[in-house]
Amino acid sequence: MIQKTKLPTDIQYICLFFSEYVTWLMSSGATCIRIEKNVARIAEAWNVDVRMTIMPSHIMLCVWNEKKTTSYSNICRACFNQNNFYVNALLSKLSWEIADGKIDFQESNDRLKRIIQTPSLNRWTVLLLVSFANAAFCGLFKGDMISMLLVFVATMVGFKLKQDMQEDKADIRFIFLCCAFVSSVIASGSYVFGWGDTPDIALGTSVLYLIPGIPYINAVSDMLDGHYVCSFSRIMNAAILTFCLSAGLYGGLLVMNIHWF
Amino acid sequence: MTHSMIVWSCIITIIVLAFVFRVVEKCYLAKDSRKKHIHLIEMSKEEEMFFCPGDENIEVKDDSEN
Numbered sequence: 617m618i619q620k621t622k623l624p625t626d627i628q629y630i631c632l633f634f635s636e637y638v639t640w641l642m643s644s645g646a647t648c649i650r651i652e653k654n655v656a657r658i659a660e661a662w663n664v665d666v667r668m669t670i671m672p673s674h675i676m677l678c679v680w681n682e683k684k685t686t687s688y689s690n691i692c693r694a695c696f697n698q699n700n701f702y703v704n705a706l707l708s709k710l711s712w713e714i715a716d717g718k719i720d721f722q723e724s725n726d727r728l729k730r731i732i733q734t735p736s737l738n739r740w741t742v743l744l745l746v747s748f749a750n751a752a753f754c755g756l757f758k759g760d761m762i763s764m765l766l767v768f769v770a771t772m773v774g775f776k777l778k779q780d781m782q783e784d785k786a787d788i789r790f791i792f793l794c795c796a797f798v799s800s801v802i803a804s805g806s807y808v809f810g811w812g813d814t815p816d817i818a819l820g821t822s823v824l825y826l827i828p829g830i831p832y833i834n835a836v837s838d839m840l841d842g843h844y845v846c847s848f849s850r851i852m853n854a855a856i857l858t859f860c861l862s863a864g865l866y867g868g869l870l871v872m873n874i875h876w877f
Numbered sequence: 878m879t880h881s882m883i884v885w886s887c888i889i890t891i892i893v894l895a896f897v898f899r900v901v902e903k904c905y906l907a908k909d910s911r912k913k914h915i916h917l918i919e920m921s922k923e924e925e926m927f928f929c930p931g932d933e934n935i936e937v938k939d940d941s942e943n
Contacts, residue, residue, distance in 0.1 A: 798892060808881045
């Protein structure tokens with residue numbers, strides 16, 4: 617049951633809260649249906665009417681008061697820095713706490729500010745975990761221990777390169793191309809030097825960490841929910857990244873004189 | 878040594894050198910900005926703690942503001 621909460625009289629503040637909320641929700645990798653549900657939950661608790669248009673990188677918001685006498689509109693722009701499911705989960709939790717009437721408007725604002733300031737995971741931890749995960753992928757595809765070790769190293773070097781290039785604000789497509797090239801060249805050592813018995817698996821799984829899985833999944837979710845513009849945008853972005861990844865991998869194979877195709 | 882082995886070794890050497898140069902560059906920049914020696918072990922602030930999802934956000938208040 618959704619509890620009604622006492623609100624500030626000026627609808628402007630409520631709209632600005634929603635703007636910041638949806639911007640962060642979208643930037644942290646939420647799907648359109650998640651954004652709509654969370655906003656509807658909060659709007660019901662606060663007794664306001666929120667109309668939204670979700671575009672690939674912008675959200676248009678219009679908030680009406682209960683009596684439909686005053687409205688306030690805002691257009692906010694999402695910044696797609698990094699998917700952060702922890703922030704995503706915290707924002708969803710915040711919407712439930714508002715809906716349950718546990719926190720008032722002021723407390724919600726403070727909580728949102730704290731969520732925004734949540735630090736991201738240590739980059740070295742991420743690097744290590746991604747490398748282990750990709751080596752585990754190699755193991756899942758029946759790669760031997762030497763291949764897993766090679767994939768671990770290839771992923772570690774490729775992902776470090778990705779982090780450094782992102783720090784230097786390089787183009788994301790160029791980053792994917794370079795990382796795929798470097799990882800595939802390192803993993804092709806198994807072919808060149810005859811390390812391990814499963815060089816094809818090592819080479820194939822060395823670039824898996826670059827697959828843009830979340831945009832693909834979100835695109836399908838948006839498509840099922842009828843947000844075709846967002847879905848198409850996400851799927852095109854993911855396809856371009858996949859193309860760059862493939863080009864980098866093919867470049868690596870070409871340079872190392874490996875004829876797979 | 879085959880042609881592929883030479884190419885592989887060259888590419889790996891370039892990558893390693895690039896990482897080494899970057900580390901050296903970062904060390905110099907850090908040294909210039911702090912104007913002091915980099916210590917292997919040193920005391921840090923509580924807010925620089927290792928963050929894991931689920932941890933509370935620690936808001937460190939500056940005592941000098943009082």
